[in-house]
Amino acid sequence: xxxxxxxxxxxxxxxxxxxxxxxxxxxxxxxxxxxxxxxxxxxxxxxxxxxxxxxxxxxxxxxxxxxxxxxxxxxxxxxxxxxxxxxxxxxxxxxxxxxxxxxxx
Amino acid sequence: xxxxxxxxxxxxxxxxxxxxxxxxxxxxxxxxxxxxxxxxxxxxxxxxxxxxxxxxxxxxxxxxxxxxxxxxxxxxxxxxxxxxxxxxxxxxxxxxxxxxxxxxxxxxxxxxxxxxxxxxxxxxxxxxxxxxxxxxxxxxxxxxxxxxxxxxxxxxxxxxxxxxxxxxxxxxxxxxxxxxxxxxxxxxxxxxxxxxxxxxxxxxxxxxxxxxxxxxxxxxxxxxxxxxxxxxxxxxxxxxxxxxxxxxxxxxxxxxxxxxxxxxxxxxxxxxxxxxxxxxxxxxxxxxxxxxxxxxxxxxxxxxxxxxxxxxxxxxxxxxxxxxxxxxxxxxxxxxxxxxxxxxxxxxxxxxxxxxxxxxxxxxxxxxxxxxxxxxxxxxxxxxxxxxxxxxxxxxxxxxxxxxxxxxxxxxxxxxxxxxxxxxxxxxxxxxxxxxxxxxxxxxxxxxxxxxxxxxxxxxxxxxxxxxxxxx
Numbered sequence: 117x118x119x120x121x122x123x124x125x126x127x128x129x130x131x132x133x134x135x136x137x138x139x140x141x142x143x144x145x146x147x148x149x150x151x152x153x154x155x156x157x158x159x160x161x162x163x164x165x166x167x168x169x170x171x172x173x174x175x176x177x178x179x180x181x182x183x184x185x186x187x188x189x190x191x192x193x194x195x196x197x198x199x200x201x202x203x204x205x206x207x208x209x210x211x212x213x214x215x216x217x218x219x220x221x
Numbered sequence: 222x223x224x225x226x227x228x229x230x231x232x233x234x235x236x237x238x239x240x241x242x243x244x245x246x247x248x249x250x251x252x253x254x255x256x257x258x259x260x261x262x263x264x265x266x267x268x269x270x271x272x273x274x275x276x277x278x279x280x281x282x283x284x285x286x287x288x289x290x291x292x293x294x295x296x297x298x299x300x301x302x303x304x305x306x307x308x309x310x311x312x313x314x315x316x317x318x319x320x321x322x323x324x325x326x327x328x329x330x331x332x333x334x335x336x337x338x339x340x341x342x343x344x345x346x347x348x349x350x351x352x353x354x355x356x357x358x359x360x361x362x363x364x365x366x367x368x369x370x371x372x373x374x375x376x377x378x379x380x381x382x383x384x385x386x387x388x389x390x391x392x393x394x395x396x397x398x399x400x401x402x403x404x405x406x407x408x409x410x411x412x413x414x415x416x417x418x419x420x421x422x423x424x425x426x427x428x429x430x431x432x433x434x435x436x437x438x439x440x441x442x443x444x445x446x447x448x449x450x451x452x453x454x455x456x457x458x459x460x461x462x463x464x465x466x467x468x469x470x471x472x473x474x475x476x477x478x479x480x481x482x483x484x485x486x487x488x489x490x491x492x493x494x495x496x497x498x499x500x501x502x503x504x505x506x507x508x509x510x511x512x513x514x515x516x517x518x519x520x521x522x523x524x525x526x527x528x529x530x531x532x533x534x535x536x537x538x539x540x541x542x543x544x545x546x547x548x549x550x551x552x553x554x555x556x557x558x559x560x561x562x563x564x565x566x567x568x569x570x571x572x573x574x575x576x577x578x579x580x581x582x583x584x585x586x587x588x589x590x591x592x593x594x595x596x597x598x599x600x601x602x603x604x605x606x607x608x609x610x611x612x613x614x615x616x617x618x619x620x621x622x623x624x625x626x627x628x629x630x631x632x633x634x635x636x637x638x639x640x641x642x643x644x645x646x647x648x649x650x651x652x653x654x655x656x657x658x659x660x661x662x663x664x665x666x667x668x669x670x671x672x673x674x675x676x677x678x679x680x681x682x683x684x685x686x687x688x689x690x691x692x693x
Contacts (some may be wrong), residue, residue, distance in 0.1 A: 124350035130533045131460060132466060138469050141247060142476030149254035151488045152581035154481060158445045159322045160253045160263050161478050164450045166245050166329050167270060167470035170277050171458035176298070177281065177289025179339070186339050187291070189311075191298050193335035198302020198379075199309075200329035205267040206310035207321055212260040214315070219397040221325045 156211045163204025169197025231282060234579060237545035238276035239466035245269025250477055273466050274299075286653045297513035307619050315589040316546045323444045326451055327369030333362030333454035334421070340461065341417055349407060351461070356403050356417075358457030359425045366452040367428025372440050372447065375432070384434040395427045421552055435497065442485050442496050449478025491634075510563065519655065522673035524682070525647055528689035532564055535546050538603065540571045541583050544617015544652065550680035551590040554616065560690050569596050569605045571603030571613075571640050573621035594633050607644040615642065623664045632662060648672045651682050 125132065126152035147158055245265050252262025274636050278295060282288050283528065289295070292406045295604075306325075313321045337359035341347075347355065374380035385391065405411050435443050439449045456471030457635045458464065486493050522530075531537055539558065545551060576583045587597060598606065607613075615622055618640075625632040642648050655667070666672055675682060 117437040118439070120349045124353075128460065131453045131463070133455065134465060134468050135472050139474035139476040142279065142478075142545060143480050145247060145251045146254055146477040146480050146484075148483065149481070150256065150435075151263050151484075152584055153256060153259060154445075154485055154488070155318070155322075155441065155581050156259060156263075156583070157250075157253045158441070158448055158478070158481055159318070159480070160249065160259075160266065161452070161474045162326050162329070162448050164249065164266055164470050165264075165324075165455045165474040166332075167242075167246075167273065167446070168329055168333050168336070168451070168455035168458050168466050170273060170467050171455075171462055172280060172332050173277050173295055174289065174462055174464075175276070175336050176295050176341050177291055178283060178287075179343075181291075183263060183343070186343055187294060189335050189339050190386070190671060191294050192290075192297035193332045193339070194295060195302045195305075196328040196335070197332040197342075198299050200268055200325050200332060201305040202303045202306035203310045203321070203325040203328070203517075205270070205327070206261060206307055207313065207318065209260065210310065210315075211262060211318060211585055214585045 123200060156208055159190060161206055161212060166183040166197060166201030166204055169201055170195065172197045225367060231279045235280040236274050236465075238272050238280075239464070242269040242273035242466040243469040245272075246466075246473055250473060257615045267374045277372075290296075291596060298333045312473045312548065314548050315586055316551070317377060318585070319441050319444060321358070323373040323376065323440070323447070325568040326444060326448050327366045327373065329451045330362045330365030330367075330369060330447070330454060333358055333451065333458060334366055336458055336461070337362065338371075338421075338676070347476045349409065354457050356407055356420065358454050358461065359404065359421060361450050361457065362454040362480055363421055363424035364428040364431070365447045365454060367425040368432040368447045368450075369444070370442050371427075371429050376440050378432075382434065382436055385430070387436055388430060391432050393429065395423050395430065399423045399427060431630045442482055442493070444492075445478060445482040445485055448477045449482065449676060452476075452478055500676050505543045519667045519674045520672065522649060522675055524675070524685050526625070527673075527675055528693050530647060530649070530687075530691040531561060531612050531614070532565065532690055534566055535616060536569075536606075536610045537561055538569050538571050538598075538610045538645065540573070540576075540615045540618050540642065541587065542573075542576050542616060542618025542621060543582075544619075544677050546582060546586055546617070548617065548681075549681035550616065550678075550683050551586045551592075553680050553683040553687065555587070555590040555592050557687050557690070560594070560687055564690070569598050569606070571600070571642075573595050573600050573640055574620050575619070578619055578665055579693050594604060595641060604641050604644075607641055609646040611651060612631055613642045613645040615648065616650065616683075617653075619652070620662070622666055624661065624666055624669075625662060634662065642666070643669065646671070649675055651677065653678060653681055 172190065172193035176194050178188050179186040246269060249262045249266025270556035278289060310321065337355045340355050345380045371380060399420055402416055406416055432443055447466030452474030456475060457466050457473055483493060486496055539554065541554065545554060561568050570587060572583050584597060620634055622640050623634060623640050624643065626634045626637045629635055650667060652673060652674065668675060
């Protein structure tokens with residue numbers, strides 16, 4: 117078990133580095149946000165994790181023609197992922213539009 | 222290092238697009254945290270996302286050098302998702318924004334769950350490392366999906382707050398079962414698919430029970446937390462496919478989301494633990510130290526008297542809260558403001574930063590109803606001007622005006638800055654009932670001599686008030 121984990125660490129070293137750095141970056145980037153923007157920021161972050169759709173596209177694109185279960189589940193995954201991405205960005209934009217309107221007056 | 226080699230052998234344009242995608246996510250989040258750049262930041266992240274999606278479709282090759290197929294399916298799914306997502310996001314009322322975010326978050330979680338499900342079914346002999354990733358991605362995705370759906374249901378009123386006796390113990394047991402079964406699968410002690418599905422079932426149950434007892438007003442915090450969960454689930458997908466953009470996007474949201482959750486709690490002067498297990502405090506009998514104090518009777522005021530009081534006032538301040546959002550009364554509220562202004566009354570709004578328990582909620586809501594920006598006073602300004610105000614109208618706000626936050630060191634909200642409405646001449650409180658606010662604390666303000674209660678749904682009351690005012 118431990119050997120396997122070490123092997124995993126070895127072969128994924130660069131990915132693990134990205135993870136650690138991204139954690140710090142995420143904290144740093146957000147730490148000074150005013151309270152008014154909490155909700156739009158949450159919504160924007162929500163859209164960004166829709167990046168999971170790329171995994172869904174890969175799964176879908178690699179499914180074999182005859183593998184109905186994978187095709188159906190993959191199709192569903194892409195639909196849901198798209199909903200997350202598109203819906204997320206559009207909702208965030210609508211929220212921020214209100215702020216813009218408010219500013220101009 | 223072999224996977225690193227594999228990454229290098231993929232199309233350089235694909236990798237470049239992933240790099241650009243990651244950079245746009247970082248810039249997007251950064252810009253989203255400043256008011257002037259927020260909208261642009263959202264756009265930039267959206268462009269990076271679109272780029273990453275299309276380069277994946279056309280340039281991705283697996284380790285055998287084969288590209289993707291099933292293009293018809295992929296594009297059909299993309300079109301359906303785009304059309305439905307855009308329509309849902311455009312149509313949603315400003316008041317129900319948080320539940321929409323929760324719904325989209327749940328979709329992302331379900332997407333991660335399905336990916337793991339397919340990968341588990343299609344790879345019969347996965348390596349232990351890959352299996353861990355599949356199982357963890359599935360668990361987190363499922364918890365996020367189930368939890369978000371409950372949060373969505375609670376926000377739109379379909380699901381009521383419910384506390385199961387011993388809920389924490391049951392949750393803990395389910396969590397234990399998930400860990401135990403996962404260890405069995407990953408450790409190779411069982412290859413039985415039924416065990417995998419049992420993990421899925423338990424994870425879903427955990428997600429449901431985890432969100433169920435949390436009060437409706439605390440939902441934004443929970444959604445923010447589940448949001449970061451989905452980010453982590455997406456990052457597991459990044460590990461699964463050696464995909465750097467999924468990894469950076471997911472982890473960024475995971476860590477930024479966690480910090481944001483903590484910041485949200487701080488703005489309410491509470492800890493995350495308090496929000497998550499706070500449901501104990503909200504139960505009757507444990508209504509906080511103020512609860513067992515002998516309270517006088519609250520004084521009621523009629524609509525007619527309210528209308529007269531407001532019509533002959535010089536300055537009126539409106540203090541909106543969650544109740545206004547629930548009743549969708551922002552437009553009617555603006556109407557009241559116009560009627561009063563026509564009569565020469567000076568009207569302003571006192572906005573507490575966490576009014577509505579969703580930071581910035583009231584600003585968005587009132588901006589939607591075309592309330593002029595300069596009428597919205599931030600808390601400090603509102604408190605400075607409070608002394609000259611004749612009538613304060615509190616619409617569905619409770620804890621943000623609770624004097625216990627200043628006077629009562631034993632109160633759970635002690636130390637939270639509040640709107641000091643008692644500096645005004647009259648305080649009129651519109652509430653649906655005498656039920657305490659989200660924190661389950663009695664509000665002594667309602668029993669103070671200056672305070673009068675005007676019971677009823679905010680929208681109905683405001684409509685009646687507007688027509689009364691026209692007759693005064």
